[in-house]
Amino acid sequence: MEAAMEDDVKDDHNHNYCGSGSSKVQMSDLTTVPPPACPAAVSGGEPKSRQGRLWSGGSVGSRFMDSDTGSESSEVSEADLTLTAAANTEGKLCLGSSSKFLLNAMAVEDYRKNHWPNLEEAIDRLLFQNPSDHTSVSYAQIYGYIYKCVCQQHSELLYSDLTSKITDRLLLVSSQLQCCPAENLIENFNVALTQYTASLECIVPVFIYLNKFYIESKLNRDLKDDLMKLFADLVAERHLSTLMPLLIEAHSMPFHVQPSTMASVVKGLYSLRPEWAQLAPELFSGFIPQIYPPAVESELPDYADHDRKLQMELFMNGFPRGDQSRKRASEDS
Structure with missing residues (x-):
């Protein structure tokens, strides 16, 4: 009799057991969802008490058990699990080397198509323009392009x-x-x-x-x-x-x-x-x-x-020494 009662209370204090039949599953039989491939600390998302658990030995598409209610959740696909794990990685986007290269290439292409042509045209207008020309240039717009280029780390380019x-x-x-x-x-x-x-x-x-x-x-x-x-x-x-x-x-x-x-x-x-x-x-x-x-x-x-030689050269080249009649009398002596 005591052995039977012992079997009945082998579930944990949260009553985490399978809801069908008498087959019970202990906490040691449950495994958590594997962490994502990207190495990042899991934070945010749902509290730990509400995170889903998998049946021991089950496939990726197995059913979840809710640790609070013991009710079964709907089946999810492998892609859903990947998205759920990625959502718990502090909002950081994990990119491989090929993805980073693609983003960099797209950023450089955007600079070549949308930013530099406008700046090049403005520089052409400003360089060696005639003083009489009134070139119309929007300095605020040029500054805006330069600001974006620097913020997008295109300074060297x-x-x-x-x-x-x-x-x-x-x-x-x-x-x-x-x-x-x-x-x-x-x-x-x-x-x-x-x-x-x-x-x-x-x-x-x-x-x-x-x-x-x-x-x-x-x-x-x-x-x-x-x-x-x-x-x-x-x-x-x-x-x-x-x-x-x-x-x-x-x-x-x-x-x-x-x-x-x-x-x-x-x-x-x-x-x-x-x-x-x-x-x-x-x-x-x-x-x-x-x-x-x-x-x-x-x-x-x-x-x-x-100085005397310089004055003589100027005089010989047709430059008069000026009106000497207004000199003071003391300067003549």
């Missing part, structure tokens, strides 16, 4: 495309300067440098997000410095051997070239490479302060002699 685009244009400018006559090189070089500098005043601010979060933080450089270096390498340095003698000759003949053009070219060359001033110190000292070392008292007569 965007920076590469930007520099490649500007490199192609600078190579074209360099070839055009190569074909122009020598007497027009100073003026044409000034136009190219002025237009390029003006275009950077528009391009650099609109790419500020790329500059801050990629070029400055990862490359430890500055976008404007990089783009000015491109002009120095691809344009200025290639024509320096021809341009410098022309500038020295023009400086020796006052007003042979417009003073504003001379000042713009010399200051531009100095901003690109300050060391170029050592190639013609006298030329650069006429437009850039402190090219020569500080003056000393023993060299004052030499400076005065240099």
Whole structure:
């Protein structure tokens, strides 16, 4: 009698036993659903007390037992079990290497189709436009494209495309300067440098997000410095051997070239490479302060002699010394 009663109470305190017949299933006979293939901690979803259990030795399509009520749930397929397990993995998406490669490829394709073409068109409008042209460009829209590219981790690709685009244009400018006559090189070089500098005043601010979060933080450089270096390498340095003698000759003949053009070219060359001033110190000292070392008292007569020679050259070239009648009487003695 005691043995029979012992058999009747062998179920656990939650009464987890099969509802059909007298065949009882102990807790040790029940197994939980196998964890998903992706290694992630199971959290969220239903509480543990409500999670389904499988019959021991049953197939994937076996019936569930509810640990609270002991009632059987409806049959589920293997796909349903996979989705249920995936739902309990902290909401993380488990992707294989092939899936990640596909997503990356789709992201790059979206950049190539939807983002870069619009940016390329805007850069074309801003580069080397004539000062008289009024180009209509939506800076807010361009900034929006750049912001998306950086947020989608296309910073390196965007920076590469930007520099490649500007490199192609600078190579074209360099070839055009190569074909122009020598007497027009100073003026044409000034136009190219002025237009390029003006275009950077528009391009650099609109790419500020790329500059801050990629070029400055990862490359430890500055976008404007990089783009000015491109002009120095691809344009200025290639024509320096021809341009410098022309500038020295023009400086020796006052007003042979417009003073504003001379000042713009010399200051531009100095901003690109300050060391170029050592190639013609006298030329650069006429437009850039402190090219020569500080003056000393023993060299004052030499400076005065240099000024007298300069005044004489100006006088010989038709520039009067001015009205001397208004000089004070004490200055005549």
